[in-house]
Amino acid sequence: xxxxxxxxxxLVSVIGSSEADANMIRLAEEVGAVVAKLGAGLVxxxxxxxxxxxxxxxxxxxxxxxxxxxxxxxxxxxxYAHYVIPTGLGWxxxxxxxxxxxxxxxxxxxxxxxxxxxxxxMYDRPVIALSGSGGWAEKTAGQxxxxxxxxxxxxxxxxxxxxxxxxxxxxxxxxx
Amino acid sequence: xxxxxxxxxxLVSVIGSSEADANMIRLAEEVGAVVAKLGAGLVxxxxxxxxxxxxxxxxxxxxxxxxxxxxxxxxxxxxYAHYVIPTGLGWxxxxxxxxxxxxxxxxxxxxxxxxxxxxxxMYDRPVIALSGSGGWAEKTAGQxxxxxxxxxxxxxxxxxxxxxxxxxxxxxxxxx
Amino acid sequence: xxxxxxxxxxLVSVIGSSEADANMIRLAEEVGAVVAKLGAGLVxxxxxxxxxxxxxxxxxxxxxxxxxxxxxxxxxxxxYAHYVIPTGLGWxxxxxxxxxxxxxxxxxxxxxxxxxxxxxxMYDRPVIALSGSGGWAEKTAGQxxxxxxxxxxxxxxxxxxxxxxxxxxxxxxxxx
Amino acid sequence: xxxxxxxxxxLVSVIGSSEADANMIRLAEEVGAVVAKLGAGLVxxxxxxxxxxxxxxxxxxxxxxxxxxxxxxxxxxxxYAHYVIPTGLGWxxxxxxxxxxxxxxxxxxxxxxxxxxxxxxMYDRPVIALSGSGGWAEKTAGQxxxxxxxxxxxxxxxxxxxxxxxxxxxxxxxxx
Numbered sequence: 001x002x003x004x005x006x007x008x009x010x011l012v013s014v015i016g017s018s019e020a021d022a023n024m025i026r027l028a029e030e031v032g033a034v035v036a037k038l039g040a041g042l043v044x045x046x047x048x049x050x051x052x053x054x055x056x057x058x059x060x061x062x063x064x065x066x067x068x069x070x071x072x073x074x075x076x077x078x079x080y081a082h083y084v085i086p087t088g089l090g091w092x093x094x095x096x097x098x099x100x101x102x103x104x105x106x107x108x109x110x111x112x113x114x115x116x117x118x119x120x121x122m123y124d125r126p127v128i129a130l131s132g133s134g135g136w137a138e139k140t141a142g143q144x145x146x147x148x149x150x151x152x153x154x155x156x157x158x159x160x161x162x163x164x165x166x167x168x169x170x171x172x173x174x175x176x
Numbered sequence: 177x178x179x180x181x182x183x184x185x186x187l188v189s190v191i192g193s194s195e196a197d198a199n200m201i202r203l204a205e206e207v208g209a210v211v212a213k214l215g216a217g218l219v220x221x222x223x224x225x226x227x228x229x230x231x232x233x234x235x236x237x238x239x240x241x242x243x244x245x246x247x248x249x250x251x252x253x254x255x256y257a258h259y260v261i262p263t264g265l266g267w268x269x270x271x272x273x274x275x276x277x278x279x280x281x282x283x284x285x286x287x288x289x290x291x292x293x294x295x296x297x298m299y300d301r302p303v304i305a306l307s308g309s310g311g312w313a314e315k316t317a318g319q320x321x322x323x324x325x326x327x328x329x330x331x332x333x334x335x336x337x338x339x340x341x342x343x344x345x346x347x348x349x350x351x352x
Numbered sequence: 353x354x355x356x357x358x359x360x361x362x363l364v365s366v367i368g369s370s371e372a373d374a375n376m377i378r379l380a381e382e383v384g385a386v387v388a389k390l391g392a393g394l395v396x397x398x399x400x401x402x403x404x405x406x407x408x409x410x411x412x413x414x415x416x417x418x419x420x421x422x423x424x425x426x427x428x429x430x431x432y433a434h435y436v437i438p439t440g441l442g443w444x445x446x447x448x449x450x451x452x453x454x455x456x457x458x459x460x461x462x463x464x465x466x467x468x469x470x471x472x473x474m475y476d477r478p479v480i481a482l483s484g485s486g487g488w489a490e491k492t493a494g495q496x497x498x499x500x501x502x503x504x505x506x507x508x509x510x511x512x513x514x515x516x517x518x519x520x521x522x523x524x525x526x527x528x
Numbered sequence: 529x530x531x532x533x534x535x536x537x538x539l540v541s542v543i544g545s546s547e548a549d550a551n552m553i554r555l556a557e558e559v560g561a562v563v564a565k566l567g568a569g570l571v572x573x574x575x576x577x578x579x580x581x582x583x584x585x586x587x588x589x590x591x592x593x594x595x596x597x598x599x600x601x602x603x604x605x606x607x608y609a610h611y612v613i614p615t616g617l618g619w620x621x622x623x624x625x626x627x628x629x630x631x632x633x634x635x636x637x638x639x640x641x642x643x644x645x646x647x648x649x650m651y652d653r654p655v656i657a658l659s660g661s662g663g664w665a666e667k668t669a670g671q672x673x674x675x676x677x678x679x680x681x682x683x684x685x686x687x688x689x690x691x692x693x694x695x696x697x698x699x700x701x702x703x704x
Contacts, residue, residue, distance in 0.1 A: 064259075091471060095264055110500065118470065148463070266442065360610065438628060451616065
């Protein structure tokens with residue numbers, strides 16, 4: 001039986017590809033800072049690109065960063081993560097990064113990110129896509145992945161909008 | 177490319193079964209407190225018994241606790257964990273708890289713990305068994321699981337001995 | 353070291369959702385029959401809808417069917433599979449169904465299928481989408497999921513076209 | 529809903545280490561042949577040593593062999609397997625080989641095999657250990673891994689005894 005007392009802190013998982021241009025990097029750093037500002041911890045896949053930039057933004061704003069990596073060697077993670085969780089699962093670790101947040105935020109994103117969005121959807125996590133960031137964030141923003149849910153991937157067009165939406169979603173998750 | 181800068185903090189994974197008697201619970205709480213005292217974060221499987229008790233000991237001593245759970249519902253975790261990482265993998269999550277520490281500490285333990293010890297061994301993590309705690313900790317203490325490694329599961333007969341050994345192993349891991 | 357001798361037989365993984373209308377069921381049965389006709393074994397996720405229909409089509413045409421299921425209870429599989437491989441991984445089993453064929457064929461498909469397409473793409477399997485079947489087959493047909501590959505999800509508009517393409521892809525895979 | 533009709537054939541998973549001496553290889557080949565003789569398919573981890581030898585024995589006796597491999601490249605499997613199921617999960621694939629049989633047979637075995645025995649035990653599969661084969665087969669034969677089950681790892685001292693026990697266990701599984 002779980003203890004009634006709870007130390008649990010909110011988590012946001014930021015997903016996006018390991019390759020990113022300067023604009024996406026800047027957006028990811030800002031998202032990381034927003035996560036810290038809202039008092040949530042950050043989970044990423046622990047690698048380069050969006051993952052590294054969001055981690056940098058969160059850590060520099062005083063937030064805690066957890067990296068869930070595909071391999072088993074902790075040095076695989078970028079240097080901004082405070083806690084590294086190795087999995088040894090290869091890309092199947094995407095099932096974890098796709099659900100290891102009370103809210104999932106998508107920035108850009110290639111096929112790996114797409115698999116994470118799919119898992120977030122299947123396991124009923126709220127998903128917010130930063131639509132100006134290209135990739136699968138752009139393609140899935142405002143869309144329903146299938147009919148099992150009545151909502152859509154929430155489309156946020158700016159960091160300011162993301163902050164408002166993320167605060168609201170974290171409040172909802174805390175109340176659940 | 178990983179950043180040369182590193183925020184990474186040491187982690188200790190404490191493994192043991194979800195059912196535990198009063199003596200094992202007390203030992204697990206003490207181990208959790210030792211982990212906090214040594215400045216490491218704690219990873220557990222997030223459930224009851226040894227996992228809950230070690231988490232309580234660590235959290236109450238000011239340490240950070242991460243729960244890596246078999247299911248996808250964060251409420252499955254005990255209330256002492258600060259960060260809950262859901263996996264949805266069932267008992268296959270044991271591959272993660274078995275390797276998600278710079279050092280793995282075994283207290284008591286049933287078949288699930290045994291699978292974690294095996295993964296820790298295969299993926300070359302140092303393993304310390306609190307031999308007075310019964311279960312698979314007792315059975316594997318001082319033993320080599322197979323011939324791939326030259327060392328053994330380190331046998332610690334007391335909390336005092338564990339603290340010395342754990343400090344030494346964390347120092348080694350940091351130097352690696 | 354693997355034996356030079358090889359008994360290995362070609363496999364086709366058919367992915368698609370557990371809910372399907374009469375048209376999709378018919379298509380899936382025809383695809384299963386084509387797989388058998390081409391001398392390949394069939395892998396599916398072992399459940400209802402597209403998975404069950406493709407398995408029926410293949411088995412009734414004399415082919416061998418393997419079901420890779422999310423749970424651990426073999427009775428979870430539909431009755432057309434000859435061999436049931438339980439995983440206990442929940443939806444993370446999609447990493448397996450997404451890559452357990454020399455060629456992957458998509459029929460219709462909801463979010464689970466989307467995760468499988470993503471894994472097939474990441475792990476470099478040829479993917480054929482039956483575009484008239486709706487769902488993610490239709491949406492990804494003719495598309496590249498990202499820039500890591502130079503090809504696209506192959507768009508087949510009919511069973512006749514699928515048979516030609518599948519035969520060609522199986523020949524390529526055998527030659528590799 | 530699963531179809532009432534069932535094509536399902538019995539499966540035996542043979543687990544054991546990738547390194548094996550001549551005696552163990554001979555035993556594994558004989559076990560593979562027994563599996564074929566009893567009309568069951570064989571599942572192994574698809575690699576060398578015990579896995580390859582059991583596969584050879586089964587295939588040469590006319591049985592069907594399925595290899596569930598840690599990686600994603602089908603060429604990783606030994607040449608005796610008819611169907612190769614790649615997982616990309618690294619050693620976490622042991623959760624599958626540990627449960628992908630109606631009955632699990634252990635021959636010799638290092639730490640990887642130990643993790644498979646643990647999963648077989650946790651997921652309630654009958655486990656038979658060929659006790660003369662050394663390794664974890666010998667150490668767990670006749671033992672209970674923990675208190676969740678009332679039975680033990682069944683100790684078979686010879687191939688003849690194994691054949692009798694395996695037939696009986698397959699009959700039980702079919703009746704369940």
